[in-house]
Amino acid sequence: MAERYKVDKDLVRMEIVDFTFPQKEYKTSRHDTVLPYNWALGPTWTKFFDGLKEGKIFGTRCKKCNKILVPARTFCPSCYEDMEEWVELPQEGSIETWCLVNYKYYGQVKEPPYIIGQIRLDKADCSLTHFIGGFDLSDPDKVRKKMKTVSRVKAVWSKEKHADIYDIAYFKPV
């Protein structure tokens, strides 16, 4: 029955081929809205991103519960205390979960295929969202087999850094 569906690869929408609503003589009207924003990063995220530019991953520690969170936070989500102690984290960690992205959509940050992972850096008390890469991603079955053997990853830095999250290019298996 799969042939009853048409998958538009660019839009990734599922349409039933042999079902349509009563055909319309009615029109649609195209309007786009594009709005600029300028997000304030504040002292904590400014320092976090400046750290990435230097090739360092910073977290902050809560003085009450002692947890180290990354990306660095101004305050602890649980205790609501200021997190003023800066900690440079190891650039290696364990994969908590991952998925291979194999479809395209508007506003996507990277050309698929790519792997998104939750990576728990050593010493950190939470996981960080980032790419996992450094090997061939074109065949999902090979990716699956490869990922079965991977538990530890290490940050690979971008050649050009702009003090943003993409200064880390991806995490590669160690």
Next chain:
Amino acid sequence: MGRAVAVIGTGQTKHGRRDDLSYPDLVREAVKKAFEDAGITPKDVDGVVYGSMPSMMEGVAYNHFYFADALRTVGKPLFRTETCGSTGQSVAHTAIHWVASGMADIVLVVASEKEHEGDAQATMMTILEPFLMVTIGGAPVAFSLQSREWMGYYHIDEDKAREAASIVSVDSHDGGLNNPLAHIRVKLTKEDVSKAPIITYPVRLYDVCPVSDGACAVIFASEEKAKKICKKPAWVKGIGFRGEEYFIGDSSKAVWQSTIEASKEAYKEAGITNPLKELDVAEVYNPFSYQELMFLECLGLCPPGEAPDYVIKGTFSPGGELPCDPSGGVLCCNPIGAAGLIRVAEAALQVTGKAGEHQVEGAKLALSHAMGGAMQFNGITILGSEL
């Protein structure tokens, strides 16, 4: 929870690709049906609650202003409530609080989405700030990550999870075939599902909900009004809602606390101690088949880590101990803002014996559920045939 509250009428559009009418006309289609079902007029309504996805999806800020006429809200108070995918549960809860508190006797609740007018995945990208967690944007990414986290946490065999997810998809699509209003109405086999193109591994095409247009309206009333107006109201037995931290990595999504705690609260209020035994039907929010497996556990319907076993032995299939999503669920129809309210409406239809071809015989107690945000919110509403 204050005064008793009942559902006295529901209305749903034909869901699907609705280029055949404008957005206000789509909203009106559901509102009209709800009024006809309840047998009341807009004059009887004390207030209106509306919700949808964020403005980026709708293309117009505050679309409830645009729909003022279709919502019959002229001359009445109007509330907007939205929590992304769980919006449908949140709008229902807003009305329930309103009636239970005694501030209103009859409240109309409407939720809608016209996804073909915008771009659902592009909207999802705007749910996260654009400089720290944006890489996770796009619904299949976030929920595939969650499914894999769950599989890893309980050491669930990949092939077993695949088989169970395929059963969830096949059962839901069978439900869709029985529901004339569902968007996707096709017969699928387990092989169709397990061999479909990969979207975000391990999630394949038929593990994913469609992009739908649709609206849903539900009318809530106080005990006194419900008994006067309605022969067979669906009584609100319990509700629960919980939120979580913003950063996904801050807490486990495999043992999902917001689902667990929201359902516990709803069960406590409803006096339910063994949900699998006591519930007759569940409308679980299932935009992704793998995610439904995890929900079955977090909703306390089976032991943690054992959802695949229960699904494979048929516990949640048609004719099983607790049939899930007989309407076809979100897998067959996902106008996102409305999807959580459709779950409430379907639960009401089930406990009042009005679900037609997808009626679960003799259903008296039904659970409805939705989740929203980048794994951030969960809402539950339990309806019953008895006060």
